[in-house]
Structures are given as structure tokens and as C-alpha cells.
Amino acid sequence: MRLQLYILWSFLSICSLRSAFxxxxxxxxxxxxxxxxxxxxxxxxxxxMIYGGVSNEEIQFNEETLWTDGPRNYNKKGASKYLQxxxxxxxxxxxxxxxxxAMQEFMGVKSESEDPTAWLNKIDKIRKQEHGPFEFAFDDxxxxxxxxxxxxGWEIEGLEGLDGAVWFRYEFNLSKNDLAEHWxxxxxxxxxxxxxxxxxxxxxxxxxxxTRRHYQIPMGLLREGRNSIAIQVIxxxxxxxxxxxxxxxQAIGLKSNTGKFVSLKGxxxxxxxxxxxxxxxxxxxxxxxxxxxxxQFDHDVAENYSRILDLxxxxxxxxxxxxxxxxxxxxxxxxxxxxxxxRLQADQKNKVTFRLAMNTKHQRAKLHHMDGTSIRLEVWVKxxxxxxxAFLQLKLKGGAVSYEGDELVVQQADEAQIYLIAATNFKSxxxxxxxxxxxxxxxxxxxxxxDLDKLYQVHQKDYQRLYHRFSIDLGxxxxxxxxxxxxxxxxxxxxxxxGLVALYMQFARYLxxxxxxxxxQPMNLQGIWNPFLEPSWGSKYTTNINLEMNxxxxxxxxxxxxxxxxxxxxxxxxLAGGQTAKEYYAARGWVLHHNTDIWRGTAPINNSNHGIWPxxxxxxxxxxxxxxxxxxxxxxxxxxxxxxxxATLFFKDFLVKDETTGWWVSSPSNSPxxxxxxxxxxxxxxxxxxxxxxxxxxxxxxxxxxxxxDSIMEMRDQIAPNQIGQHGxxxxxxxxxxxxxxxxxxxxxxxxxxxxxxxxTTHTPQLVEAAKRSLVLRGDEGTGWSLAWKINFWARLKDxxxxxxMVKMLLRPAGKxxxxxxxLFDAHPPFQIDGNFGGAxxxxxxxxxxxxxxxxxLPALPEEMxxxxxxxxxxxxxxxxxxxxxxxxxxxVTVESLAGEELHLRYASREVKIKTKKGxxxxxxxxxxxxx
Numbered sequence: 001m002r003l004q005l006y007i008l009w010s011f012l013s014i015c016s017l018r019s020a021f022x023x024x025x026x027x028x029x030x031x032x033x034x035x036x037x038x039x040x041x042x043x044x045x046x047x048x049m050i051y052g053g054v055s056n057e058e059i060q061f062n063e064e065t066l067w068t069d070g071p072r073n074y075n076k077k078g079a080s081k082y083l084q085x086x087x088x089x090x091x092x093x094x095x096x097x098x099x100x101x102a103m104q105e106f107m108g109v110k111s112e113s114e115d116p117t118a119w120l121n122k123i124d125k126i127r128k129q130e131h132g133p134f135e136f137a138f139d140d141x142x143x144x145x146x147x148x149x150x151x152x153g154w155e156i157e158g159l160e161g162l163d164g165a166v167w168f169r170y171e172f173n174l175s176k177n178d179l180a181e182h183w184x185x186x187x188x189x190x191x192x193x194x195x196x197x198x199x200x201x202x203x204x205x206x207x208x209x210x211t212r213r214h215y216q217i218p219m220g221l222l223r224e225g226r227n228s229i230a231i232q233v234i235x236x237x238x239x240x241x242x243x244x245x246x247x248x249x250q251a252i253g254l255k256s257n258t259g260k261f262v263s264l265k266g267x268x269x270x271x272x273x274x275x276x277x278x279x280x281x282x283x284x285x286x287x288x289x290x291x292x293x294x295x296q297f298d299h300d301v302a303e304n305y306s307r308i309l310d311l312x313x314x315x316x317x318x319x320x321x322x323x324x325x326x327x328x329x330x331x332x333x334x335x336x337x338x339x340x341x342x343r344l345q346a347d348q349k350n351k352v353t354f355r356l357a358m359n360t361k362h363q364r365a366k367l368h369h370m371d372g373t374s375i376r377l378e379v380w381v382k383x384x385x386x387x388x389x390a391f392l393q394l395k396l397k398g399g400a401v402s403y404e405g406d407e408l409v410v411q412q413a414d415e416a417q418i419y420l421i422a423a424t425n426f427k428s429x430x431x432x433x434x435x436x437x438x439x440x441x442x443x444x445x446x447x448x449x450x451d452l453d454k455l456y457q458v459h460q461k462d463y464q465r466l467y468h469r470f471s472i473d474l475g476x477x478x479x480x481x482x483x484x485x486x487x488x489x490x491x492x493x494x495x496x497x498x499g500l501v502a503l504y505m506q507f508a509r510y511l512x513x514x515x516x517x518x519x520x521q522p523m524n525l526q527g528i529w530n531p532f533l534e535p536s537w538g539s540k541y542t543t544n545i546n547l548e549m550n551x552x553x554x555x556x557x558x559x560x561x562x563x564x565x566x567x568x569x570x571x572x573x574x575l576a577g578g579q580t581a582k583e584y585y586a587a588r589g590w591v592l593h594h595n596t597d598i599w600r601g602t603a604p605i606n607n608s609n610h611g612i613w614p615x616x617x618x619x620x621x622x623x624x625x626x627x628x629x630x631x632x633x634x635x636x637x638x639x640x641x642x643x644x645x646x647a648t649l650f651f652k653d654f655l656v657k658d659e660t661t662g663w664w665v666s667s668p669s670n671s672p673x674x675x676x677x678x679x680x681x682x683x684x685x686x687x688x689x690x691x692x693x694x695x696x697x698x699x700x701x702x703x704x705x706x707x708x709x710d711s712i713m714e715m716r717d718q719i720a721p722n723q724i725g726q727h728g729x730x731x732x733x734x735x736x737x738x739x740x741x742x743x744x745x746x747x748x749x750x751x752x753x754x755x756x757x758x759x760x761t762t763h764t765p766q767l768v769e770a771a772k773r774s775l776v777l778r779g780d781e782g783t784g785w786s787l788a789w790k791i792n793f794w795a796r797l798k799d800x801x802x803x804x805x806m807v808k809m810l811l812r813p814a815g816k817x818x819x820x821x822x823x824l825f826d827a828h829p830p831f832q833i834d835g836n837f838g839g840a841x842x843x844x845x846x847x848x849x850x851x852x853x854x855x856x857x858l859p860a861l862p863e864e865m866x867x868x869x870x871x872x873x874x875x876x877x878x879x880x881x882x883x884x885x886x887x888x889x890x891x892x893v894t895v896e897s898l899a900g901e902e903l904h905l906r907y908a909s910r911e912v913k914i915k916t917k918k919g920x921x922x923x924x925x926x927x928x929x930x931x932x
Contacts, residue, residue: 024311024312024502024503024506024507025308025309025310025311025312025481025503026039026308026309026311026485026503026507026823026824027306027307027308027309027484027485028052028306028307028484028485028486028822029305029306029307029484030305030307030484031051031052031053031054031305031307032050032051032052032053032307032823035049035060035531035831036814036821036822036823036825036827036831037051037486037821037822037823038050038051038052038058038060038823039052039307039308039309039316039823040309040511040514040527040529040823040825041309041314041315041316041331041332041333041340041514042333042514042515042527042528042529043333043334043335043338043340043514043517044064044335044514044515044516044517044518044519044520044528044565045063045064045335045338045517045519045520045528046061046062046063046064046333046338046339046340046420046421046422046528047061047062047064047333047514047515047527047528047529048060048061048062048331048333048340049061049529049531050307050316050318050331052307052316052318052329054297054299054300054301054302054305054320054322055296055297055298055299055300056294056295056296056297057293057294057295057296057297057318057329058292058293058294058295059292059293059295059331059340059342060289060291060292060531061289061290061291061292061293061340061390061420061422062287062288062289062290062528062529062530063290063388063390063422063423063424064520064521064528065386065424065426065521065598066287066288066289066290066379066381066386066388066422066424066426067285067286067287067288067381067384067386067426067597067598067599068282068285068286068288068381068382068383068384068386069111069282069284069285069384069385069386069597069599070384070385070386070432070599071385071429071430071431071432071599072109072111072599073109073579074108074109074283074284074576074580074599074601074602074603075108075109075579075580075583075584075602075603076105076106076107076108076109076583076584076603077583078583079105079106079583079584080582080583080584080585080586081105082101082102082105082106083106083584083585083586083668085101086098086101086102086106086668086677087656087667087668087679089101090667090668090677090678090679091659091667091679095676095677095678098608098668098677099608099609099676099677100608102604102608102612102668102677103607103608106584106604106608106612107283107603107604107605107608107611108283108284108601108603108604108605109603110281110282110283111281111282111285112279112281113278113279113280113281114278114279114280115278116236116277116278116280119274119276119277119278120234122274123165123234123273123274126232126273127195127202127232133167133169133230133232133271133273134167134195134197134200134202134230134232135200135230136199136200136227136228138169138228138230140169140269140271143169143269143270143271144269144270145267145268145269145270146158146159146168146267146268146270147266147267147268148168148170148241148242148244148252148264148265148266148267148268149187149188149241149242149243149244149245149252149265150241150242150243150244151189151243151244151245151246151248152239152243152536152830153191153238153239153240153241153243153534154166154239154240154241155239155240155532155533155534156532157241159240159241159272160361160532160533160534161361161362161363161382161533161534162235162240162272162275163235163236163237163238163240163275163277163280164234164235164236164272164273164274164275164276164277165232165233165234165235165272165273165274165275165277166232166233166235166240166241166270166271166272166273167230167231167232167233167270167271167273168230168231168233168242168268168269168270169228169229169230169231169268169269169270170228170229170264170266170268170269171226171227171228171229172226172227172229172254172262172264173225173226173227174222174223174224174225174227174262175224176224178222178224178256178260179222179223179224181256181257181258181260182216182217182219182256182257183217183222183254183255183256183257184214184215184216184217184254184255185198185203185204185213185214185215185216185217185229185253185254185255186213186214186252186253186254186255187213187214187215187231187242187244187252187264188212188213188214188243188244188245188250188252189209189210189211189212189213189243189244189245190206190209190211190213190231190233190241190242190243191209191233191235191238191239191240191241191242191243192207192208192209192233192234192235192236192237192238192240193205193206193207193208193233193234193235194206194213194231194232194233194234194242195231195232195234196213196215196229196230196231197228197229197230197231198217198221198222198227198228198229199221199222199223199227199228200228200230201218201221203215203216203217203218203221209238209243217254229264232273235277236277236278236280237280237282238534239534242268244265246816247816248816249816251263251264251265252264252265253265279383282538283595283601283603283605283606284538284540284595284596284597284599284601284605285384285538285540285597285598285599285601286533286534286535286538286539286540286597287524287525287526287530287535287538287539287540287598288362288381288386288530288533289360289361289530289531289532289533290360290379290388290390290422291358291359291360291361291362291377291379291390291422292358292359292360293342293356293357293358293392293418293420294356294357294358294359295354295355295356296354296355296356296357297353297354298353299320299322299327300322301322302320302321302322303320303321303322304319304320304321305318305319305320306318306319306320309510309823311467311503311506311507311509311510312464312467313332313460313463313464314332314459314460314463314464314467314510314513314514315330315331315332316330316331316332317329317330317331318331325346325347325348325351326346326347327344327345327346327351328343328344328345328346329342329343329344329345330342330343330345331343332456332459333459333514334455334456334458334459334462335459335462335463335517336458336459336462337447337450337455337458337459338421338443339419339420339421339447339455340418340419340420340421341417341418341419341420341452341455341456341459342417342418342420343415343416343417343418343452344413344415344416344417344418345414345415346414346415349398349414350398350399350412350413350414351412351414352399352410352412352413352414352415352416353399353410353411353412353413354409354410354416355404355407355408355409355410356392356394356407356408356409356410356418357406357407357408358375358377358390358392358406359377360377360379361533362379362380362381362382362533363382364379364380364382365377365378365379365380366378367406369403369406370391372401372402372403373393373394373395373396373401373408374391374392374393374394374448375391375392375408376389376390376391376392377389377390377392378437382533385425385432386424386425386426386432387424387425387436387437388422388423388424388425389422389423389424389436389437389440389441390420390421390422390423391420391421391422391440391441391444392418392419392420393418393419393444393447393448394408394410394416394417394418395416395417395418395419395448395452396410396413396414396415396416396417397413397414397415397416398412398413398414398415399411399412399413399414399416400412400413401413417452419444419447419448419452421440421443421444421447422440423436423437423439423440423443424436425437426598428572429572429576429598429599429600463513466513466559466562467509467510467513469558469559469872470506470509470557470558470870470871470872470873471870471871471872472502472505472506472868472869472870472871473502473868473869473870474498474499474501474502474865474867474868475498475866475867475868479499480497480499480500481499485822485823485824486822488500489811489812489813489820489822489824490813492808492811492812493808493812493813496864497811498864498865498868500811501807501811501843501864501865502868503824504811504824504836504839504840504843505553505557505840505843505844507824507836508553508557508836508837508839508840509553509557509559509840511527511833511836511837512553512554512557512559512562512837513559513562514527514528515527515528515529515833516550516551516554516562516563516565516566517562517565518561518562518564518565519564519565520565521565521569521598522541522547522550522551522565522566522568522569523547523550523551523565523833524539524540524541524547525537525538525539525540525541525542525546525832525833525834526539526831526832526833527550527833529831529833536828536830536832538597540595540596540597541569541595541596541597542594542595543592543593543594543595543596543616543619543620544594544613544616544672544673544746544748545672545746545748545785545789545834546785546832546834547566547596547620547834548619548620548622548623548755549785549788549789549834549835549837549838549841550566550833550834550837551563551566551623551837552755552792552837552838552840552841553837553840553841553844554837555626555627555629555630555631555874556630556841556844556848556873556874556875557840557844557873557874558872558873558874558880560627560630560631560874563623563627566620566623567623567624567627567640569596569600570617570620570621570623570624570640570643571643572600573590573592573596573600573602573617573620574590574617574642574643574646574647575590575600576590576600576601576602577590577591577592577602577617578590578646579602580592580593580602580603581650583603584603584604585614585650585653585654586653587649587650587653587654588646588649588650588652588653589645589646589647589648589649589650589651589652589653590602590617590643590646590647590650591614591616591617591650591654592614592616592617592620593605593611593612593613593614593616594610594611594613594616594670594672595611596616602617608677609670609676609677610670610672610673610676611670612668612669612670612677613669613670613672613684614650614654614666614669614684615666615669615683615684615687615688617647617650618647618651618687618688618690618691619687621643621644621647621691621694622687622690622691622694622755622756624637624640624643624644624694625644625694625697625698626876628698629876629877630874630875630876630878631878631898631899632877632878632898632899632901634701634702637698637701637702638702641698641699641702641704644691644694644695644698645695645699645704645705645708647691647695648691648692648695648708648712651666651688651691651692652711652712652715654666655688655715655719656679658679658680658720658734661720661734662718663680663718663719663720663721664715664718664719664720665679665680665685665719665720665734666679666680666681666684666685666688667679667680669681669684671683671684671732671733671746671748671749672746672748673744673746674732674742674744674746674748675732675733675737678733678734679734680720680733680734681732681733681734681748681749682720682722682723682730682731682732682733682734682748682749682752683732683748683749683751685719685720685721685722686722686749686751686752686756686758687751687756688716688719689716689719689758690752690756690758692712692713692715692716692719693716695709695712696709696712696713696716720734722752722758722759722767722770723736724766724767724770725738725770727740727773727777728769728770728773729770729773729774729777730749730750730759730767730770730771730773730774731749732748732749732774738774738777740777742777742778743778743779743781744778745782745783745786746786747774747775747778747786747789747790747793749774750771750774750775750793752767752771753768753771753793753796753797754789754792754793754795754796754845755792757851757852759771760796760851760852761796761797761798761852762852762853763852768797771793771797772797772799775790775793775794775797780805780806780809781809781817781818782817782818783817783818783827783828783829783832783835784810784814784818784819784820784826784827784828784829784832784834784835785818785826785828785832785834785835785838786818787806787809787810787818787819787835787839788810788826788834788835788836788837788838788839788841788842789838789842790806790842791803791806791807791810791838791839791841791842791843791845791846792838792841792842792845794806794842794860795842795845795846795849795859795860796845796849797860798859798860799860800846800860800861800862800863801862801863803842803845803846803860803862804846804862804863804864804865806842807839807842807843810826810835810839811839814827814829815827815829816829817829818835824836826839844873845859845860846858846859846860846861846862846865847861847870847873848873848875848881850875850876850877850879851876853904853906854877854903854904854905854906854911854913855875855876855877855879855881855895855903855904855905855906856906856907857881857883857890857893857905857906857907858883858885858888858890858907861885861888863888866885866886866887866888867885867886867887868884868885869882869883869884869885870882870883875895877899877901877902877903877904878897878898878899878901879895879896879897879898879901879903880895880896880898881893881894881895881896882894882895889926890907890908890926891925891926892923892924892925892926892931893905893907893923893924893928894921894922894923894924895921895922895924896919896920896921896922897916897917897918897919897920897921897922898918898919899918900916900917900918900919901916902914902915902916903915903916903922905924905928906928907926907928910927910928911928912924912928912929912930914930
């Protein structure tokens with residue numbers, strides 16, 4: 001019987017392996033050692049990262065609505081009183097004064113804060129006592145160790161959720177000759193305040209994340225032999241610790257006047273003095289991790305190990321052998337039943353033995369034993385209104401289960417099945433649901449009565465319904481699937497790998513299906529995957545490109561309905577942004593600045609030099625219009641027309657006349673995160689012209705608002721136009737201020753090239769050349785999402801080889817610049833998911849463009865992608881395209897008309913126009929001649 005089971009197991013494994021070769025997969029021959037090597041699963045509501053450890057497995061999971069803070073008002077009442085003065089200061093060229101006034105009177109309202117004075121006074125006392133932790137001879141022998149510096153905060157070194165005061169100590173040695181030199185201490189950045197001591201003497205004290213710590217060390221203070229440095233770091237919010245330099249190769253340390261350097265990079269002693277700091281308000285909320293499942297096995301060395309994300313099946317599998325037994329783990333996240341499943345199997349009976357624990361990083365949490373096989377975890381988000389509950393059920397085939405402390409212990413089972421759900425008290429951006437836990441418990445009980453095999457089949461049908469709509473094969477390179485993905489990524493830096501490009505597109509589609517479903521929240525900066533209580537940029541929705549980039553490829557890659565969460569957010573933002581428009585601009589309609597969160601904050605945040613950017617809502621409107629363009633769904637346009645109209649009304653009220661030129665300009669605003677507060681950034685005018693054109697076309701299609709339409713189009717013609725500057729570049733601002741040495745990651749003034757369309761090779765050749773000049777001056781390097789945006793730019797410019805060069809840069813191993821992590825997650829760095837989607841969008845633009853004059857096939861096809869075929873690609877006008885090409889020449893194309901619109905098809909110098917019927921397909925040869 002055992003032999004029969006083994007043969008069956010081997011057969012299934014071989015079949016599965018062949019299936020993996022035939023389909024796309026991301027895979028490794030070793031467990032993950034860091035989060036960026038783990039493999040993601042998700043269903044829009046729940047997301048998890050699978051490490052695949054042999055002896056110790058971790059499944060880190062999130063629930064999409066677990067955020068900090070709670071429903072509140074983000075708007076500063078009466079801010080509009082200061083609008084005119086800010087505009088006047090900008091008109092007079094007094095930018096810093098305008099920014100100062102705006103910072104004081106025009107920013108959003110933070111969440112509740114407590115007065116930190118008493119707490120800080122208490123913290124200060126330790127620095128005044130004798131024999132404190134700053135002393136040279138202080139006994140720190142019982143203090144634990146931590147790696148210093150830590151640029152992304154002490155959170156990445158295990159001090160999650162810590163706000164407060166922490167002491168750090170380190171020892172270094174100097175020679176007698178060293179003492180004759182003058183020394184300075186370079187710590188670069190500290191988060192947030194520090195008191196720094198050398199050998200017991202205070203040598204420096206500074207405040208603020210951005211302040212460089214470069215302290216002079218008095219002569220005579222240093223000693224021959226052993227010396228000590230002690231730093232008290234006080235951090236009340238956000239990331240904490242000794243940050244040092246972003247480039248890990250640049251160490252902190254002591255520098256002498258003759259060029260000697262003593263590195264202080266290493267393991268320091270640390271002591272948490274007080275982590276009960278007062279509550280400090282924030283402009284917007286942060287997305288939170290929920291918890292982890294920890295599984296411990298008695299397996300130490302594995303043979304034939306593989307960890308596979310099977311994109312065709314929407315699951316992760318871990319396979320290995322130990323002591324002659326073949327083990328398999330399968331993980332998937334079901335959208336229809338909203339749960340995460342883990343199945344643990346062996347090819348021999350009684351071999352599934354492990355311990356299971358459930359934990360969380362949240363300081364306030366409770367773990368309950370519900371019965372002999374179920375666990376409940378409750379979490380409370382620090383200083384916020386949010387609560388969450390996770391339920392876990394363990395089912396066994398054979399074997400036994402018992403509790404040891406908080407752990408479930410499984411002995412000698414044939415198979416184990418884990419069901420995991422999670423829910424929070426979030427109801428909407430305006431209210432909470434205090435009955436959520438009872439509802440979640442009832443759903444959990446019902447789920448646990450269902451058979452896992454049937455649940456798996458439902459998951460497969462649901463997932464593949466979306467995934468199988470599209471396929472791509474780029475020919476040579478498919479055999480490279482036998483190389484683990486991390487090594488394949490390394491290899492691609494020196495060798496063409498078109499198969500990896502195809503894999504990257506399908507991986508992006510997988511991430512969308514896993515993170516954005518019709519009834520979920522839209523994808524934030526990290527989709528739904530985030531391991532940190534203090535995530536970078538709050539893991540929010542940054543709307544000056546990043547949120548929009550998340551949804552750039554959705555329509556073209558045949559996942560149209562996955563934009564629904566974004567559309568629901570836009571509906572919410574129209575309501576929230578209406579209050580902001582009134583309070584800040586005394587305007588009609590609605591406005592959104594450069595960030596929002598789950599509570600739909602729309603007011604300016606962070607800093608006036610980049611936070612006052614009013615065109616986020618107008619950009620989001622373009623996603624509504626693009627959906628109509630791809631679907632020709634007039635009912636959809638009718639439903640969302642009020643949002644389009646209200647966004648238009650805001651800018652009708654907001655735009656002001658520039659006295660010098662007579663143009664309508666946007667003021668105050670910002671060219672995202674570059675150049676400070678200004679009037680008239682080019683990007684704004686491109687977006688507003690696009691919005692006004694969308695309103696014009698929408699109102700005509702729906703036969704609405706004729707008089708308003710006429711006034712809007714008259715105004716549109718007088719908006720400040722695109723201008724070509726002294727370097728031949730497209731100007732980023734109203735005046736010619738562009739610095740040819742500026743290598744900023746944002747290239748915002750090229751919005752009109754992509755995702756906009758007013759700059760194009762057909763109608764605006766001079767502007768195309770100016771845009772190209774801007775790209776050349778800005779340079780190819782950038783963060784991950786910036787590299788992705790540039791792929792789209794170069795594709796629109798029809799420069800195939802430069803576009804492919806940018807693809808290679810995006811698909812390089814992550815370093816200090818942008819690229820990809822081993823699991824193909826985009827590296828800003830750190831991880832930001834937008835680059836995954838922006839990259840997929842750019843590759844799509846290389847294969848098909850439909851923004852000007854119908855559908856153009858293979859407009860930017862590089863030599864490295866000279867052979868291939870694609871099925872299920874969508875185009876504007878509601879068309880679906882299948883095509884094949886070889887040796888850089890189109891072989892054939894089939895176009896299905898989904899709405900019966902006229903088809904205008906172009907390839908090279910050939911083109912054809914035909915009338916179509918809804919639901920009918922039309923096949924063409926390489927000459928674009930219609931096949932009979």
C-alpha cells in the first residue's frame with residue numbers, strides 16, 4: 001500500500017511539475033529568508049506571504065481594512081481665507097513665505113494628539129542623574145543587541161510599534177597616534193531626536209528626521225584603547241532609531257582631519273527606557289499587518305526542495321523530501337469564501353506532525369482557545385479605533401491534536417487542513433461596525449462545515465475565470481523556467497530573457513486578481529501585503545501617481561472589473577473631497593490632494609512644499625473615462641457622470657488668470673514632489689485639459705449640460721499650454737526653470753505623453769521631441785515605479801530599444817536604486833507594488849497602443865521580443881485582440897468586436913477601417929487584409 005501511495009504521489013508531482021513548466025510560475029529552490037523572498041497569495045480582502053521554511057514556517061497575513069486612526073474630519077475650517085494671500089505671494093515670487101503661510105494655515109487637520117511635555121520631562125531626568133547610561137563605565141552587559149544603523153527604522157530590527165525613548169551604546173578602539181588628530185562624528189540621520197555622548201560627555205543634540213548629525217569631538221575627550229558612544233534616541237511617532245545613510249555601503253563613524261575613518265556600523269547594545277509615549281497625531285492613517293501563523297516541524301534538512309507560486313492555479317506550493325518521506329504544503333486565498341487555506345500532506349501515513357502558533361505584532365492582543373482545534377486572535381490597533389479578529393480552524397485526517405500553552409500540537413496525522421479568516425470593525429469610511437466579531441464568528445462556523453476539496457474547486461473556478469482571459473508567449477526563453485526566479489533575475493542583467501518579460505506581465509495580473517476584487521478596497525502602495533506597523537509612507541494611497549499606476553494595465557490586460565474598488569473609492573472621495581473643496585478653496589465640486597487613506601482624507605498633508613497638489617481627483621476621473629473607452633458602457637458613464645461634472649466644476653472655480661500671460665493657471669500647486677509650491681505646473685494643466693475634454697465628450701454622449709460644456713471648452717482653450725524651454729525640453733513649470741542636471745524620480749510634466757495623450761507622434765511632433773529631450777536630461781535611473789513610468793514613455797515615443805532597456809532596468813535585482821526583489825515585487829526601494837503594474841502597462845504599450853487613431857499593432861517591438869503571440873489583449877473601442885508575430889513581423893491578428901464600433905487597425909504603414917458587429921471576430925493577415 002505504501003508503494004502504491006508513493007507511485008501515486010510521484011505521478012501527481014510530475015504532472016504538477018509539467019503543468020508548472022507549461023504555465024507561468026515564480027519559484028525558488030530554497031525557503032525565504034526575508035519578506036521580499038516570500039510568495040504572495042490574496043483574495044482582495046486577505047493577503048498573506050508564504051516563507052516556506054522547512055523546520056519553521058511563517059505565514060504573515062493581513063486584512064485589507066486594518067488601519068490606524070478612525071473616522072474623523074480631515075479639513076481645517078476656514079482655510080480658504082488664506083488662499084488669496086498664498087496666491088499673491090506666489091505671484092510676487094515669494095515662494096518660501098507662501099510655503100510658510102500654507103504650512104501654518106492651509107494643511108489638513110491631524111488626528112488627536114496629547115501634550116508630550118510631562119513625558120519628555122520625565123525622559124530627560126535620566127540624562128541628569130549620576131552613573132546614567134551615557135557614562136563611559138556604565139554596565140550594559142545585560143542589554144540585548146541590535147544592528148545599527150537601520151535606515152528604515154528600528155522597526156525592521158524587531159522593535160515594531162515602538163515609540164518612545166531608547167538608549168544605544170557601542171565601543172570602539174583608538175591608538176595613541178589617533179589621539180593627536182581632530183575627529184568628528186558622522187551619524188547622518190536619526191529618527192527623530194538624539195542626545196549623543198562620547199565617553200560620558202554630550203557632543204551633540206539635534207531634532208528632526210532630516211537633520212544631519214555631524215558632531216565635532218573636542219580634543220582630549222577620546223582615549224587610547226577603549227572608547228564608548230551612547231545615544232539617547234527619542235521618537236514620538238513614525239519610524240525610530242539611528243538611520244544613518246540610505247546607501248548601506250556608506251557607514252556611520254568617526255572621521256579624522258587626515259582622512260582616517262572608524263566605522264560604527266555593527267551590533268550595538270540597546271535599552272528601551274520608556275515606550276509609553278504620548279499619542280501624537282498624524283495627517284493620515286497607515287495600513288497595518290494583522291498577524292502570523294508559525295508552524296514548527298521536526299524537519300531539519302530537506303531534499304528536492306521547491307517553493308512555487310503557480311500563477312495558473314493561483315496557489316503556492318512547497319515540496320520537499322525528509323527521511324524518505326515526500327511532503328507537500330498548498331496555500332491559497334479564496335475570494336468566493338473569503339478565507340486562506342493551508343493543506344499539509346505527506347505520501348506516507350502518520351507523517352504530518354507539527355506545532356502551530358498564532359501571533360501578532362500589535363501590543364494589545366488576546367489569544368483564545370475556542371475548542372480543541374480552533375484559535376481566535378483579537379487585536380487592537382494602537383491609539384486608534386480599529387479592532388480585528390482572526391479565527392483559525394484545524395482539521396485532521398488521522399492523528400491527534402492537543403494544546404500546549406498557546407500552541408496547537410498535531411501528532412502523526414495523514415493530512416492537516418488550516419482554515420483562516422479575519423475581519424475588522426470597519427464598516428465604511430464614515431462609521432464602524434461594533435457587531436463585526438459576531439458576524440465573523442458565524443461566517444467562520446459555516447465555513448468550517450465545508451469540505452476543503454470543494455472549496456478549492458470553487459477557488460480555482462473563480463480565479464481562472466479571470467486569469468485565463470489573457471495569455472502571452474514571447475518565444476525563446478521559456479526553457480529558462482527551470483532556473484529559480486531569483487537566479488533568473490540575476491541572469492537577466494547580462495542575457496536577454498523575453499520569457500521573464502512575459503512572466504512579469506502575468507505576475508502583475510496575478511497580483512491584481514489577488515489584491516483588487518469587486519467588493520474589496522483598492523490596492524494601496526503595497527497592494528494588501530505589508531509586514532510593518534510603521535510601513536513606508538503609511539502604505540497609503542499616494543494619488544500623484546502611485547494609486548493610478550496600480551490600475552494602468554487593468555483594462556488592457558483584460559481585468560476590467562478589478563477597477564471596481566477604485567471606482568467605489570472615487571465615489572467616496574467625491575463626497576469627502578466636496579467638503580475639502582468648500583473649506584480650502586470656497587469652490588464647488590470636489591478635490592483630492594496627493595494622498596488619501598481608508599478614511600478618505602482629501603486635505604493637503606505632510607508639507608506645503610509638496611502636499612498642496614489639487615489634481616489628484618481629476619487624474620482619477622481619467623480612470624472612469626478609460627473604463628468607458630475600453631467597454632463603451634454608456635450605463636457606466638451615466639452612473640459616474642456626476643463625479644466627472646463635479647470634478648470639472650471644481651477647476652472652473654479654482655483656476656485663476658495669470659496677469660502676465662492671460663492664461664488660466666493652477667495656483668497654488670506643485671509639480672509632484674519637485675520644486676516646491678508654485679503656480680502653473682505643466683502637469684496640472686495637462687490633467688485639467690484632459691478632465692475638461694472628458695466632461696465635453698461625456699456630456700455630449702449623454703446629452704447633458706450644453707451651456708456648461710460650452711463655457712468649459714472656452715476655458716480649456718485658454719489654459720496655459722505646453723511650452724518648449726531653453727534646453728529643448730518640455731517645460732515643467734510656467735516659467736523656464738528646468739535644471740538639465742535635475743535627475744528627479746518624478747517626470748510629471750510628461751503626463752500628457754502618458755497616461756495622457758495630448759502629446760503624441762501623430763499630432764504634436766515638436767512636443768514629442770521636447771518630451772524626449774526631457775527624458776534624456778532626466779536620465780534613465782530612478783526608483784522602481786519611476787523606471788516603470790519611463791517604459792510607458794519610451795513606448796509611446798515608439799523607441800522600442802530604449803523601452804526594452806528600461807524593462808531590463810526594472811527587471812534587475814534590487815539595489816540602492818529601483819529594480820525587482822527576488823519574488824519579483826517592485827523595489828522603490830523599499831517594496832512598492834506600483835512598479836509591478838506600471839511595468840506591465842509599459843510592456844503592453846510596446847505591443848499595442850489604442851489612444852490615437854484606432855489600434856496600432858506592435859508599435860515599439862524590440863529585437864529581444866521579435867517572436868511571440870498574445871491572446872486576450874484589450875483595446876479602446878471595446879475590442880479584444882489576438883495576434884502573432886515572428887522576426888519582428890506581424891503574422892496574423894484577430895480582433896473581436898465587443899460593442900460593434902468601427903474598427904481602425906494600423907500596423908507599420910498599413911491600415912484598415914471596417915464596420916463591425918457586436919460579438920463578431922475579424923481575422924487579418926500580415927498585410928491587414930481581411931481573411932474570408
